[in-house]
Amino acid sequence: MKSESVVQVRNLVKRYGPKTAVDGLDLCVRTGTVTAVLGPNGAGKTTTIETCEGYRRPDDGTVRVLGLDPVTEAAKLRPRVGVMLQSGGVYSGARADEMLRHMAKLHADPLNVDALMERLGLGSCGRTTYRRLSGGQQQRLALAMAVVGRPELVFLDEPTAGLDPQARRSTWDLVRELRADGVSVVLTTHFMDEAEELADDVAVIDAGKVIAQGSPEALCRGGAENTLRFTGRPGLDLGSLLKALPDGTEAAELTSGTYRISGDVDPQLLATVTSWCAQHGVMPSGISVERHTLEDVFLELTGKELRA
Amino acid sequence: MSAGTYTPQAGAAPLSRMITAQTALETRMLLRNGEQLLLTVIIPTLLLVLFSAVDIVDTGAGRSVDFLTPGILALAVMSTAFTGQAIATGFERRYGVLKRLGASPLPRWALMTAKTLAVLVTEVLQVVLLTVIAFAFGWSPHGNPFAVLMLLVLGTAAFSGLGLLMAGTLKAEATLAAANLVFLLLLVGGGVIVPLDKFPDAVQSVLGLLPIAALSDGLRDVLQHGASMPWSDLGILAVWAVLGLGAAAKFFRWE
Numbered sequence: 001m002k003s004e005s006v007v008q009v010r011n012l013v014k015r016y017g018p019k020t021a022v023d024g025l026d027l028c029v030r031t032g033t034v035t036a037v038l039g040p041n042g043a044g045k046t047t048t049i050e051t052c053e054g055y056r057r058p059d060d061g062t063v064r065v066l067g068l069d070p071v072t073e074a075a076k077l078r079p080r081v082g083v084m085l086q087s088g089g090v091y092s093g094a095r096a097d098e099m100l101r102h103m104a105k106l107h108a109d110p111l112n113v114d115a116l117m118e119r120l121g122l123g124s125c126g127r128t129t130y131r132r133l134s135g136g137q138q139q140r141l142a143l144a145m146a147v148v149g150r151p152e153l154v155f156l157d158e159p160t161a162g163l164d165p166q167a168r169r170s171t172w173d174l175v176r177e178l179r180a181d182g183v184s185v186v187l188t189t190h191f192m193d194e195a196e197e198l199a200d201d202v203a204v205i206d207a208g209k210v211i212a213q214g215s216p217e218a219l220c221r222g223g224a225e226n227t228l229r230f231t232g233r234p235g236l237d238l239g240s241l242l243k244a245l246p247d248g249t250e251a252a253e254l255t256s257g258t259y260r261i262s263g264d265v266d267p268q269l270l271a272t273v274t275s276w277c278a279q280h281g282v283m284p285s286g287i288s289v290e291r292h293t294l295e296d297v298f299l300e301l302t303g304k305e306l307r308a
Numbered sequence: 309m310s311a312g313t314y315t316p317q318a319g320a321a322p323l324s325r326m327i328t329a330q331t332a333l334e335t336r337m338l339l340r341n342g343e344q345l346l347l348t349v350i351i352p353t354l355l356l357v358l359f360s361a362v363d364i365v366d367t368g369a370g371r372s373v374d375f376l377t378p379g380i381l382a383l384a385v386m387s388t389a390f391t392g393q394a395i396a397t398g399f400e401r402r403y404g405v406l407k408r409l410g411a412s413p414l415p416r417w418a419l420m421t422a423k424t425l426a427v428l429v430t431e432v433l434q435v436v437l438l439t440v441i442a443f444a445f446g447w448s449p450h451g452n453p454f455a456v457l458m459l460l461v462l463g464t465a466a467f468s469g470l471g472l473l474m475a476g477t478l479k480a481e482a483t484l485a486a487a488n489l490v491f492l493l494l495l496v497g498g499g500v501i502v503p504l505d506k507f508p509d510a511v512q513s514v515l516g517l518l519p520i521a522a523l524s525d526g527l528r529d530v531l532q533h534g535a536s537m538p539w540s541d542l543g544i545l546a547v548w549a550v551l552g553l554g555a556a557a558k559f560f561r562w563e
Contacts, residue, residue, distance in 0.1 A: 035449065048402050053411055055407070055410070055411075055563070072486030075415065078320070078411060078412060078413050079318055079319050079413040080316075080318040080319075080321035081318075081411070083408070083411040085404055085407065088403040088404030088405070088406070088407075088408070089403070089404045089405060089408030090403070090405060091333075091337050091400065091403075091405055092399065092403060093340050093341055094333070094337065098333070098336075102329055102330075102333050103412065105321060105325060105326070105329040106320065106321050106323055106326050106329065106330075106412050106413050106414050107318070107319065107320065107413060108320060108321055109317040109318075109319060110316075110319075111313065111314070114315075145408070147314065149318060149412075149413070150314065150315070150316055150318055151316060151318050152316040152318050177311075177313070177314060178314050180311065181311065181312055181313065181314040181315045181316075182314075182315055182316060183314050183315075183316055206346070240339055269413040303387065
């Protein structure tokens with residue numbers, strides 16, 4: 001029977017000298033899903049991923065990847081896991097197709113290299129040496145190198161950093177195809193829309209800890225509120241409106257005749273508001289519902305200030 | 309690419325295939341790099357041709373090609389095993405190549421084996437090229453081919469250890485500068501084209517302990533003077549090999 005999780009991190013601690021990069025972090029990645037590790041710069045995303053990849057030895061806690069210890073059982077683990085580093089990883093004088101073909105040769109049953117190059121839009125630059133590739137092409141080559149060995153699990157460290165919108169979409173599509181074919185994916189990103197688009201689970205990391213975890217929908221529902229705005233006659237009796245709405249909902253007249261309802265805005269609430277308006281002879285116009293995006297949640301959780 | 313393309317089918321290739329592929333790639337990288345070729349092919353060839361054809365340096369009794377060829381062979385070994393390997397490996401470390409390969413199915417020892425094989429393949433090409441040129445200038449070697457082989461292998465081990473130690477501990481730019489400087493200093497002070505007996509006695513005895521001096525002196529003893537086994541030179545190279553490879557194994561940092 002297949003195990004339910006491909007990555008199990010418990011109470012991971014990693015220090016670099018006096019600096020604690022990861023501070024008691026827990027993470028679970030379910031088999032066959034896409035998990036996004038989201039966080040501001042310096043939150044500990046890369047340290048966490050690189051510990052799972054076997055590059056770092058935990059100072060405390062346990063890490064299991066495909067049930068194996070990434071440090072002591074690296075030899076068994078490496079053939080089964082695909083890795084995309086945040087940058088580099090290729091001989092500067094190697095041609096793109098040469099490097100990918102080489103990675104393929106290190107695996108028992110690799111993907112077709114030419115087809116993979118085409119799939120990632122690298123077909124026309126196969127003969128170009130790595131140092132002459134654009135940043136986006138270098139990113140896509142690194143992604144190709146991560147998947148060419150037909151791994152069970154791939155770690156992608158900021159896979160779309162520096163990509164143009166088309167290449168970004170194409171990378172997203174590839175991640176979805178990997179999941180559809182049963183590959184588990186762990187990716188780090190600081191693009192909220194990327195996590196929202198791709199991930200089954202999101203782990204928000206800040207200061208070395210997971211501060212929120214769940215599906216993008218659950219994260220957007222929990223904690224943060226949605227708002228409904230409309231305009232109508234000035235001076236409506238909001239007290240009477242609130243009586244009709246669920247507890248915890250708030251209503252305010254922002255400027256004369258513009259109203260904001262905040263709370264758990266769902267279709268039922270919208271219907272209640274419009275029927276209340278009908279009963280009171282109000283014609284609401286400019287009704288808009290703003291759903292909180294993962295970005296709002298993220299900023300709420302990690303604070304809005306920029307971090308070094 | 310259709311559904312099911314990426315269905316996991318993970319596994320490492322057989323070790324022999326991985327090492328063969330890695331050796332081929334490392335060798336291509338060495339031979340494709342212009343700066344590397346300058347060090348490993350062009351400089352030794354030019355020195356051999358120039359000083360064999362024109363009597364600039366007083367190389368003692370006998371024809372200059374007989375004195376020069378062993379020294380130039382030693383220089384060729386140093387240029388590939390030490391200078392070239394240090395610079396290439398330093399930049400591979402800097403650009404995350406060693407790190408990325410560390411996550412591949414290729415074990416680290418197999419990567420180092422492949423690097424060593426690539427150095428040896430390059431050296432064979434150098435030796436063939438330089439030998440052909442030397443013969444064209446009327447070189448007449450003597451001695452025991454096995455002793456020559458021993459010297460070349462121990463010399464390669466000594467220089468590889470020192471080159472990897474440098475590449476694995478210094479920044480890539482520092483390695484680039486230092487490896488070139490050491491190459492130049494040892495070219496002049498290591499008995500390659502200038503006989504060591506041109507230096508004052510005290511300096512001579514110190515220079516004689518350098519790996520380049522031991523290698524060029526040992527090769528000269530055998531190829532020019534027909535010695536059977538230059539034990540003291542082999543001993544010096546062995547000590548450098550143990551120290552260099554030992555320190556590299558201990559201090560080498562992969563990232």
